[in-house]
Amino acid sequence: MCGIFAYAGDNDCRERLINGLKVLEYRGYDSAGLVAMDKNGKVFLEKAVGRVSALANEVDSRKEDSWTYNTGIAHTRWATHGWVTNENTHPHISSNDRFYIVHNGIIENYKELKSGLEKDHNFYSQTDTEVVAKLIESLYDDNLKTTMEQVAKKLVGAYSLAVIDTQNPWTIVWIKLWSPLIVGSAEDGIYISSDVNALASLAQSYTILEDHEMVVIEDKKYSIYMAGEQIERASETIDEAQKIDELGNFTSYTEKEIFDIPAVLKNAWSGRINFDEKTIQNETLDALWDLDVERICIISSGSSYYAWDMGCYFFRKFSGISSQTIISSEFLADTFIPDSKTLYIFLSQSGETADVRESMKIVKAKWCMTFGIVNVVGSTIARMADMWLYSHAGVEVGVASTKNVIAQVGVLLLMAMSLGSKRDMQISDVRDMISELSEIPDKISETLMQGPHIKKLAIKYSKYDHMFVLGRNYFYPVAGEASLKCKELSYIHCEAYSAGELKHGPLALVSPEFPTMVFNPMGKFYGKTISNVQEVAAREGLILWFISKNDTHKELYSDAIELPETSELLSVFTWLVSSYLFALYLAEALDRDVDKPRNLAKSVTVE
Secondary structure (H helix, E strand, O other): OOEEEEEEEOOOOHHHHHHHHHHHHHHOOOEEEEEEEOOOOOEEEEEEEOOHHHHHHHHHOOOOOOOOOOEEEEEEEOOOOOOOOOOOOOOEEOOOOOEEEEEEEEEOOHHHHHHHHOOOOOOOOOOHHHHHHHHHHHHOOOOHHHHHHHHHHHOOEEEEEEEEEOOEEEEEEEEEEOOOOEEEEEOOEEEEEOOHHHHOOOOOEEEEOOOOEEEEEEOOEEEEEEOOEEEOOOOEEOOHHHOOOOOOOOOOHHHHHHHOHHHHHHHHHOOOEEOOOOEEOOHHHHHHHOOOOOEEEEEEOHHHHHHHHHHHHHHHHHHOOEEEEEEHHHHHHOOOOOOOOEEEEEEEOOOOOHHHHHHHHHHHHOOOEEEEEEOOOOOHHHHHOOEEEEOOOOOOOOOOOOHHHHHHHHHHHHHHHHHHHOOOOOHHHHHHHHHHHOOHHHHHHHHHOOHHHHHHHHHHHOOOOEEEEEEOOOHHHHHHHHHHHHHHHHOOEEEEEEHHHHHHOHHHHOEOOEOEEEEOOOOOOHHHHHHHHHHHHHOOOOEEEEEEOOOOOHHHOOEEEEEOOOOOOOHHHHHHHHHHHHHHHHHHHOOOOOOOOOOOOOOOOOO
């Protein structure tokens, strides 16, 4: 989950390293550090607990050091091993002060390695990474490349690990297994990053490294090795979609990304739905039909799990295919029974989510069909999958995903309709659905105009420490996602339940100090949900309703958010967007850092 950035080239690297870490900060922001060297091995080392801005201040405080440091590595940390302290902050150092390393991932056998090194080395930190620094020193054979090949053989776990040597200051060696690694080429030198976003404004092209590969950077050039042999790997051109937009007039990237949703949804459907002819046109979806799918198993985590849960409803309704969702970490803990007639779909925003990636690895080992839906082009899960679709949501900076979740839901609905159109779904129903889909971005824009009203209600509810969120059928996973966003952004204890489950235990918690949010569109379960929530009202529980503009019982609601009229199924889009606005404004009322919630990181690359 940490972010790593490196540079070797013509210019002083310190400002470049800081700027790279700022872009990568969503991957972890407990502490940050960098080490830079000049061509003679003079070292500039700085660390700081807290945000990258704290590191930048420390570097700025040493302005009297006007030396030119051409090579450097930097790290922003999401703590796994050890407290958030200066001692545990990367870069870590060998005992002889020669080797500096930064690391993203987890070394699972670090305790065993450490016990073997303790007789010759003293350890100053609690991290697994320091153990690797000492291991490099112990195995050094006068060649950093061959030494790192030996180090890699000793490590168990996931890692992207960069090493710099004070006696060879023009050289950076980087090895990887599972954790992402991208090399960027520019006129002023070579850059390395944990993701392509940090390279977008610096490099002209980039290369994605595969597992067990090594990069050696020397004299503004890089070479890639596999099993000791140099190999060639194709590079890609940086495009505009990989660049982070300016914040503009928005108060946070999270807010901007919520307001980007109408355009994002259009982008997710662009080239896949012909709205003029009211048809679905996509080669991948057409090829999916040829696989003779009888069942669908969806494996994901976090917000993607709730998106997939909605997807299961879509698949069952439109295609008649039995579908289930499994949390990826639970999939890894269970016994996998392979089925050649099941399509295993994997959802990840970053395409690097560790437990989703490991789940796919298990499924592929049994020669079962894998399908990936990710946002990041060229990411690990996209490259591993037999088939894939991109959500095309663009770069998402806010740690709590919003626009990408909506894009995922849009892609899942598209898949379900495509499969359904080739099974029992009537063509007239497909055309009617596509006609209504064309209106959804505008309906979302109408929902966003409710912002001032939603903000007023969020301020009112910000004084409570606990909340229920209720929904039925399609809106049960909507309630789950809304609950998760409130937890992530505001730190309020928030639980999601099916409305019908309230009386089976949770009702005991209801009181005037325990409000309830309810998603209740006009539809099949409208009346039942009203009856369920009357149980809350009878216990003097405060209720915030999310309702349709055509709701026929508005006199029941003391607090309500009215949303545009749509079909019950498609209203999941506007309901989700309204819940994101509520969670955002709830967090702002509590003075939270909405882009970087405490304890979290966006790209979860460790299990």
